[in-house]
Amino acid sequence: xxxxxxxxxxxxxxxxxxxxxxxxxxxxxxxxxxxxxxxxxxxxxxxxxxxxxxxxxxxxxxxxxxxxxxxxxxxxxx
Amino acid sequence: xxxxxxxxxxxxxxxxxxxxxxxxxxxxxxxxxxxxxxxxxxxxxxxxxxxxxxxxxxxxxxxxxxxxxxxxxxxxxxxxxxxxxxxxxxxxxxxxxxxxxxxxxxxxxxxxxxxxxxxxxxxxxxxxxxxxxxxxxxxxxxxxxxxxxxxxxxxxxxxxxxxxxxxxxxxxxxxxxxxxxxxxxxxxxxxxxxxxxxxxxxxxxxxxxxxxxxxxxxxxxxxxxxxxxxxxxxxxxxxxxxxxxxxxxxxxxxxxxxxxxxxxxxxxxxxxxxxxxxxxxxxxxxxxxxxxxxxxxxxxxxxxxxxxxxxxxxxx
Numbered sequence: 448x449x450x451x452x453x454x455x456x457x458x459x460x461x462x463x464x465x466x467x468x469x470x471x472x473x474x475x476x477x478x479x480x481x482x483x484x485x486x487x488x489x490x491x492x493x494x495x496x497x498x499x500x501x502x503x504x505x506x507x508x509x510x511x512x513x514x515x516x517x518x519x520x521x522x523x524x525x
Numbered sequence: 526x527x528x529x530x531x532x533x534x535x536x537x538x539x540x541x542x543x544x545x546x547x548x549x550x551x552x553x554x555x556x557x558x559x560x561x562x563x564x565x566x567x568x569x570x571x572x573x574x575x576x577x578x579x580x581x582x583x584x585x586x587x588x589x590x591x592x593x594x595x596x597x598x599x600x601x602x603x604x605x606x607x608x609x610x611x612x613x614x615x616x617x618x619x620x621x622x623x624x625x626x627x628x629x630x631x632x633x634x635x636x637x638x639x640x641x642x643x644x645x646x647x648x649x650x651x652x653x654x655x656x657x658x659x660x661x662x663x664x665x666x667x668x669x670x671x672x673x674x675x676x677x678x679x680x681x682x683x684x685x686x687x688x689x690x691x692x693x694x695x696x697x698x699x700x701x702x703x704x705x706x707x708x709x710x711x712x713x714x715x716x717x718x719x720x721x722x723x724x725x726x727x728x729x730x731x732x733x734x735x736x737x738x739x740x741x742x743x744x745x746x747x748x749x750x751x752x753x754x755x756x757x758x759x760x761x762x763x764x765x766x767x768x769x770x771x772x773x774x775x776x777x778x779x780x781x782x783x784x785x786x787x788x789x790x791x792x793x794x795x796x797x798x799x800x801x802x803x804x805x806x807x808x809x810x811x812x813x814x815x816x817x818x819x820x821x822x823x824x825x826x827x828x829x830x831x832x833x834x835x836x837x838x839x840x841x
Contacts, residue, residue: 462788483752489647504626504655 450498450517458513462486472514498524507515527703527824529804530690531713534658535617535638536591537652538562539820540557541703542640542661544717545595545619546669546802547571548791549728550582557725557816559590566593574605580700581613584652591616593640598623616678617659619715622670629655633643640692649683659690661715666696668718668756668804670745677684684710698806700826704834707827718804722813729794733813735760735801744833748783758801 455470462480464470472502476482476490491507493499493514500523542564543554548568555565567584569577577594591782594615596606596807599622607628610618618625618632620641625632632639633656642661643649649660662683664676672679676695684691693706706714720726722733739758747763748755750770757763769779771834783800790799814822 483644483745484624485648488645488651491649492651504624508627 450520451513453497454494454516454520456515457497458490461490461493470513473512473518475512476510494520500524526565527707527827529707531659531692534690534825535593535640537564540713541820541823542566542619542694542713542715543720543816544667544715545569545593545621546717546721547597548719548788549726549829550595551727552580552587554720554723554726554816555584555592556587556821557587557723558720559584561588561591561651561817561820563590563816563820564744565618565796566592566595566617568595568597569602570595570597571712573602577606578609578613579617584682588723589666593594593617593619594743595619595621596625597621598625602613607808610637615827626652626655627760629657643673643683644679646679646682646686646813647838651751653689654686657689659692659713660687661692661694662711663695663715664695665756665806667694668807669756669761669802671695671756676706680706680709680711685704688700688739691737694804696804697803698810701830702806702830704827704830711830716808719810719819720809720816721803723819724813724817725816728791731796732790732799732801733793735796736803736807736810736814739803739807742773742805744807748779751779753801756809758803760799760801762800767824770793 455467459467462482465508491502495502498520529540539562543558543566545566547568550566550568552567555567558565559583567580570736592608598620607833617638625641638658640659640661641652641657643810646786662680664669665673670730676693681775690712692713692715693711697706697714697716698719703714721728722736735758743759744756746754746756786800789795790801
C-alpha cells in the first residue's frame with residue numbers, strides 16, 4: 448500500500464491533481480488523467496528517483512495502470 | 526571558426542546540423558551540407574526501408590564526410606529503420622516524435638552517435654541518463670511538428686541540467702541566431718527552413734519561393750486542437766484546416782484531410798493545397814543559395830557579431 452501512496456503523491460504533484468482519491472490502482476496516467484507523453488516521462492523520472500531504481504522505456508511502455516507500476520516496483524525492490 | 530564539443534563528437538568542422546525534414550532532407554541536401562563542413566541528415570520520415578537504404582547508399586557514394594539519418598519514431602517503419610542504420614553503420618542518428626530510449630543500446634553497440642530531439646527538460650535528463658551523446662533542443666519557432674516552449678526559454682533550462690552538449694534548434698537562420706544559441710549555452714545549431722531554401726535542396730521551387738516571400742506572421746500553427754501541432758506557411762489549405770478545427774470536426778477527419786499534403790507541396794509544388802511546413806524564421810529568409818554559402822555566411826557573420834558584442838563591453 449505504501450508504494451501506491453508514494454506513486455499517487457508523485458502523480459498528484461506532477462499533474463497538479465488536488466483530490467488524491469480520484470487516483471486508484473485502475474487509473475491510467477495517460478488515458479484517465481489527460482497527461483501527455485512528456486508528463487508521463489516526468490512521472491517516471493520522479494518514480495525512478497524516489498525508489499532509486501531504473502525503469503527502461505520498454506518496461507514503462509507496458510504499464511497500463513497504476514497497479515502495473517506498483518507491481519513492477521515491488522518486484523524491483525524485493 | 527567556431528570549435529565546440531559538437532564538432533569533436535560528430536567529427537565535423539562547423540557545429541551546424543541540417544534538420545531531418547520529411548520529403549525534403551534527401552541525399553542531395555545531406556551531401557551538400559556534409560561536404561560544406563556541417564552535418565547533413567537524411568530524413569527517414571514515414572518512408573519504407575528500401576527507400577531510405579537507397580538514399581543512404583547514394584549519400585555514401587558522394588561524400589566521405591560524416592552524416593546522419595533522422596528517424597521519425599512515430600513512423601510505421603521505425604523499428605526497421607533502426608535495424609537499417611545499424612546495418613549501414615550510419616555515423617549519427619537524430620530522432621524525433623518520441624522517445625528513442627528503447628533503441629539506445631542497439632545504436633551504441635553499433636558505434637552510432639545518438640542525438641535525440643527533445644522538447645522538455647525531463648526528457649532531456651532521461652535521455653542523457655540513457656546514453657545520448659548530445660541533444661537537439663528544439664523550440665516552438667521551428668517548422669513542422671513542434672513543442673510548446675521557445676528556443677530562448679528551453680535551451681538554457683536544458684543546458685543547466687545536463688552535462689552532454691546541446692544543439693539549439695527553432696528560429697535560427699543566420700549568424701546572429703547562431704551566436705545567440707551559443708550564448709544560451711548551446712554548442713551548435715540545427716536549421717531546417719534555411720536549408721530548404723538552398724540550391725541543392727530538391728524541394729519544388731514554388732515551395733522555396735513561398736518561404737522567401739513569407740512575412741513574419743505567415744508561419745502559423747495548425748493542429749493545436751488535435752494535440753499534434755504543426756507549423757506551416759499560411760495558405761488555402763492551412764486556413765481551411767484551422768477553420769475546420771474551430772468547427773470541431775473529428776480528429777479522424779482532420780487526419781485524413783492532412784494526409785499526403787506535405788508531399789504535395791514539396792514534390793508537386795502545389796502551394797495552395799499542400800502543407801508548407803516551415804519555421805517562424807521564414808520571414809527573414811530572403812534568398813536561395815548553396816549550402817556552402819549558407820554555412821560560410823553564418824560563420825562569417827557570427828564572427829562579425831561577436832566582435833560587435835565585444836565593442837559593447839565597457840572598461841578595461
